[in-house]
Amino acid sequence: MPDCxxxxxxxxxxxIGDCLGxxxxxxxxxxxxxxxxxxxxxxxxxxxxxxxxxxxxxVENICKSMEEVSRKWMNLTNNLTIKTPEESLxxxxxGWLVYQTIGCRLWGKSGFYQSGGANGFRDQLxxxxxxxxxxxxxxKEQIEKCCxxxxxxxxxxxxxxxxxxxxxxxxxxxxxxWLPYSVCEYISFSDDTEILxxxxxxxxxxxxxxxxxxxxxxxxxxxIKETIYEHCIRAINHACNFGxxxxxxxGSGDWNDGFSNIGTKGKGxxxxxxxxxxxxxxxxxxxxxxxxxxxxxxxxxxxxEELKKNLNTNGWDGRWYKRAIMDDNTxxxxxxxxxxxxxxISQSWSVxxxxxxxxKKYISMQEVQNRLVDKENRxxxxxxxxxxxxxxxxxxxxxxxxxxxxxWRTVHTCCYLDHYCxxxxxxxx
Numbered sequence: 001m002p003d004c005x006x007x008x009x010x011x012x013x014x015x016i017g018d019c020l021g022x023x024x025x026x027x028x029x030x031x032x033x034x035x036x037x038x039x040x041x042x043x044x045x046x047x048x049x050x051x052x053x054x055x056x057x058x059v060e061n062i063c064k065s066m067e068e069v070s071r072k073w074m075n076l077t078n079n080l081t082i083k084t085p086e087e088s089l090x091x092x093x094x095g096w097l098v099y100q101t102i103g104c105r106l107w108g109k110s111g112f113y114q115s116g117g118a119n120g121f122r123d124q125l126x127x128x129x130x131x132x133x134x135x136x137x138x139x140k141e142q143i144e145k146c147c148x149x150x151x152x153x154x155x156x157x158x159x160x161x162x163x164x165x166x167x168x169x170x171x172x173x174x175x176x177x178w179l180p181y182s183v184c185e186y187i188s189f190s191d192d193t194e195i196l197x198x199x200x201x202x203x204x205x206x207x208x209x210x211x212x213x214x215x216x217x218x219x220x221x222x223x224i225k226e227t228i229y230e231h232c233i234r235a236i237n238h239a240c241n242f243g244x245x246x247x248x249x250x251g252s253g254d255w256n257d258g259f260s261n262i263g264t265k266g267k268g269x270x271x272x273x274x275x276x277x278x279x280x281x282x283x284x285x286x287x288x289x290x291x292x293x294x295x296x297x298x299x300x301x302x303x304x305e306e307l308k309k310n311l312n313t314n315g316w317d318g319r320w321y322k323r324a325i326m327d328d329n330t331x332x333x334x335x336x337x338x339x340x341x342x343x344x345i346s347q348s349w350s351v352x353x354x355x356x357x358x359x360k361k362y363i364s365m366q367e368v369q370n371r372l373v374d375k376e377n378r379x380x381x382x383x384x385x386x387x388x389x390x391x392x393x394x395x396x397x398x399x400x401x402x403x404x405x406x407x408w409r410t411v412h413t414c415c416y417l418d419h420y421c422x423x424x425x426x427x428x429x
Contacts, residue, residue, distance in 0.1 A: 035059045073099060080133045098134055101127050106138065118159040118167075121146055122178045122255075129185055136190050143186060146179055147200040147231045152224055153207065154238025160219070169205060170214040171251035173263075173273055177239050177280050180232035184283040196229040196291065213252040213264055229291065236284060239277055240303060243269040243325070246310030248277050250324055255345065265327035271315040272323060275349035275356075278304050278311070282354070308355045320364040321346040321356070323383070333383065343383040344372050 026034060039056055043049045055061050077095040084090055104110050105127045109117045125146060128139040149167065150156045156176045160167025187193055204222035208215055226234075241249050250263035250270035262268040281304040288297035315321050323333025323343035333343040347364040350356030356364070372381045 035062075037062065076102070076134060079135070098131070101131060102134075102138070106131070106142075117163075118161050119145070119149070120159045121149065121156050121175045123159075125178045125182045129182060132185065132189050136186065139182065139186050140190075140192075140195060143179065143182055143195070143228065144198070144200060146182075147228055148203070148221065149219075150176070150179070150202055150231055150235065151205060152202045152222065152234070154234035154236075156235070157203070157219065158214070164218070165220060166216065166218050168214050168216045169208060169219075170253075171208065171264075172253045172257075173239065173241075173248060173251040173270060174254045174276060176235040177276060179235050180284045181276075181280050183228060183232055184280075184287060187287065193290065196227060196287070198228050199225045200228060200231065201225045202231075211265070213260075229287070232284060232287075233296065236280060236300070239280075242307075243267060245269055245314035245325065246306065247271060247315060247325070248273045248307075254324075259324060259332075262324050262326045262332065267327040269325045270323075271311065271321055271325075271333070272343070272346045272349055274307055274311045274315060275321075275346065275353040278307050278355040279349070279353035281307070304355075311350070311355055312357045312360060315346075316360060320367045321350055321360070339385045339387050340383045341385065342367060342371050344368055344380065345382070 020040075022038075026036070028034065037056065037059070039053055041049075041052065043052060056065075077098045080094075080098070082090060082093050106124060109119060124142055128142040132139045146156065149160055151169070154176060155169065155171075156179070157167035158170040158172050158175055183195065186195060201221045202224050203219045204224075205217060205219045206215070239248060243249050244267070247269035249266065250259065250268045250273060252264055253260040253262075254270045254273045255276070256272075259270075263270075281300045285297045285300040285304070288294070288300065311321070317331075317334045319335065320342050321333070322331055323340065323346050325331050331337060332340055333346060335341055347368045350364060351361050368380075372384060374381060
């Protein structure tokens, strides 16, 4: 074993805006090897720090731990393997994407456009939905965590920091629905119905005032506990908040965070959210029946059938489904719209949810093929045309307009958020 230089004389830092700089000299003879050991970490007690520090003063212990870490990641990422004609896709998907999702998104809370260390209610649930094929326990743990960040009224924190207990309570209309959606996925995949009986606490906090769209505060666990089944019921009941057209109200945004200025006055409705809610009602009514809660199952069945009728009448625009209706009745995703005439996710979810009438589903998907699939540039647009000159301001989108109009417009219509657009612009330019 080569000689080992152990460096342990760093002074402790204050923890406020600290920066550590190292400078030292190492003398090496010709062809000589030396291991340099640097220890940086965090533990709860001084004895634990000393124990770990002593263990990793030995190079063999470091090498052994590295092998264990590598073996653990190999076992985890090899649980699922795909094979496609595109070798570059195989390399990317078989290991690397799983590693990035777990290491960055779930553990580090630092991803492609989101590096603040926060938990996103919908974001990490969606990450775990994909990871159920790798380790379904990840999905279960995230469901439990999200239940603990739900209020007794049924709404949830849009995002929060575990360390500070601070988070933002909003009027986002889709976040809470990802909880019952994920529970249904978990049960379907694992056959573990006992999760429904697990008792978890709610958050306590001041309700949003009238026309207050969000509130960033310190929130604590309440003394109220209910089963995960009841957590899901509260989420669904809160989401069944319909507007004049019988479509769910969009609030301060739905799955598209960029639509944050469409329903702030409490009247705007979301067609996409209607399809998503239909899917959740359809799935969870079966869970209700499984628990012999036939009254709730029948209630949800009636709601979804009425919702389906409204989606195919008030949500239909003649050749495709609309995207949303603003507080002032302006329609988004309509043939009458100057911009965003057609939005892809309304059409896609009319099929995914099964709520679209058969003829309308085929007609709308044909319009997606004709209007949103750009074969020349090998991309599928989110919607078209982009928001740029229209007086309508859905907020995040329009704030990006006016920058290199020709190139920006192409990128802009393909992405959900401004963060994606900025990065994509630099890449595609």
